[in-house]
Amino acid sequence: MKLLINGTWHSNYVDSGDLQAERNRIRNQYFRNWITADGSSGYKAAPGRYHLYVSYACPYAHRTILIRKLKQLENVISMSVLNPDWGYLQGWVFGDWAEATIDDVNGHDYLYQIYQQAKPDFTGKVTVPVLWDKQENTIVNYESAEIMRMLATEFNAFSDGSLDFYPxxxxxxxxxxxxxxxxxxxxxxxxxxxxxxxxxxxxxxxxxxxxxxxxxxxxxxxxxxxxxxxxxxxxxxxxxxxxxxxxxxxxxxxxxxxxxxxxxxxxxxxxxxxxxxxxxxxxxxxxxxxxxxTYEGVINRRIIPKGPVVDFGLVPKVTAIAA
Ligand SMILES: N[C@@H](CCC(=O)N[C@@H](CS)C(=O)NCC(=O)O)C(=O)O
The missing domain is CATH 1.20.1050.10 (Glutathione S-transferase Yfyf (Class Pi); Chain A, domain 2)
Structure with a gap:
């Protein structure tokens, strides 16, 4: 398992369950802030202030890319794209792939360094998507469902406010x-x-x-x-x-x-x-x-697949060999 433990990167940690409860606790405790239109949360929706770190491969990151596109927020929220290959020892890395980018906001090579920058003693997995605040130099949120909702509802002053995906x-x-x-x-x-x-x-x-x-x-x-x-x-x-x-x-x-x-x-x-x-x-x-x-070693190749369900029957039924 690839993760940060007290701010140190591990590329092959075997979690026998000891860290699981702690990781769950942390997942709910840090980087779960909300951007609001009026700024009452401390994070005010504003053009140019926020940045998304994503992968085009990941379905959770894709939610946030999609809502940014549909709400026409591309000039309001900037975006960096990670290399789709997650097989590197460093996990998510920047650049070196068509349509992947460098980190032109913080200048890092690896996504885990963004987490270290925001919280030097962070423990947990380093996942995409990440919503970064360029003003406070920190991660606002790293839960795709929450990022998606914020982009859809709090940026209407700068986006296509007529589209409401959560009426x-x-x-x-x-x-x-x-x-x-x-x-x-x-x-x-x-x-x-x-x-x-x-x-x-x-x-x-x-x-x-x-x-x-x-x-x-x-x-x-x-x-x-x-x-x-x-x-x-x-x-x-x-x-x-x-x-x-x-x-x-x-x-x-x-x-x-x-x-x-x-x-x-x-x-x-x-x-x-x-x-x-x-x-x-x-x-x-x-x-x-x-x-x-990417997932060699994670997928158990000895599991027998359930499918595909194949129907070899013919209609009408053939009863004799015509030769
Ligand atoms: N609950 C998270 C999950 C995101 C997630 O699992 N992202 C995957 C890529 S599809 C990831 O970055 N995994 C890295 C890891 O498991 O260490 C969200 O919805 O944002």
Whole structure:
């Protein structure tokens, strides 16, 4: 496991569970600040003040890239892109890949140095996305769901305020969908792919495909998860679905069915992909590089995949060999 412990970088730490509780505690305690339109939180929405560190490979970072694009915040919030290959001893590194960048805000080579700069004794994983405050020289937040919500709601003075992906009347339903999709699908593909036992893989895969079946049914008579309106829940689902056949089906053995075997989910994913600006945020070369070249040693190759489900039956049934 790659992580910082008391500010020191470890590239191959074996966590036997001793650090888990501490890491969870820290995850909720630090870097969970909110930018607000009026500045009452201490972090005021302002053009040029904030910076995003992302990877085009990561579905969680993709949420924030997507909302920045759709809300037309590209000139308001700057962005650095990490190399998609996470196999380096240093974890996430800057540059040296098409459309990856250097860190032109803090001048670092590795993402863990951003965390060290913000909190020299930080303990925990070094994940993307990260929202950086150039004024206070610190990490504002590193939870994609929270960054996404802030960008969508607090920057309306500088962005396309007419687009509301979290409208008050739909918030209860969006929250319910986010919980379901987050657990069963966004995290579910990783739970399946990184399972260390057959049983854990089987359970995660069943839960994942049950959830996809459920959403396939939901989309029978409507273009988006909540009727005609594109919401935050759709964007969070999209970043996993757009990776599904390209990466998760093979690299993470989520292979009972392809996404393209689901007529409604497939049309839905293509519908969102074709919305103005969305395709520019999807970089399939980064996605492939990340999932196929990075996780050697993390994925247990001895687990037997559940799929693909193949029907060798012929209709009408052939009963004799014609030779
Ligand atoms: N809960 C976090 C998860 C982000 C996350 O897991 N990012 C992955 C890339 S897809 C990462 O940076 N992993 C590095 C690691 O596990 O050490 C969020 O939603 O922002």
């Amino acid at each position: 008050p009347a739909l918030q209860v339903e969006i929250d319910q969908l986010n919980t379901f999709i987050g657990d069963r699908i966004n995290d579910g593909v990783y739970r399946a792919g990184f399972a260390s036992t057959q049983e854990a893989y089987d359970t995660a895969t069943d839960a994942l495909f049950d959830a996809l079946d459920n959403l396939e049914h939901r989309l029978t008579h409507q273009p988006y998860l909540i009727g005609d309106r594109l919401t935050e829940a759709d964007l969070r689902l999209f970043t996993t679905l757009v990776r599904f056949d390209i990466a998760y089906y093979t690299a993470l053995r989520c292979n009972v069915r392809r996404l393209s075997d689901y007529p409604n989910l497939w049309n839905y994913t293509r519908r969102i992909y074709q919305l103005p600006g969305v395709a520019e945020t999807v970089k399939f070369d980064h996605i492939k590089r990340h999932y196929f070249d």
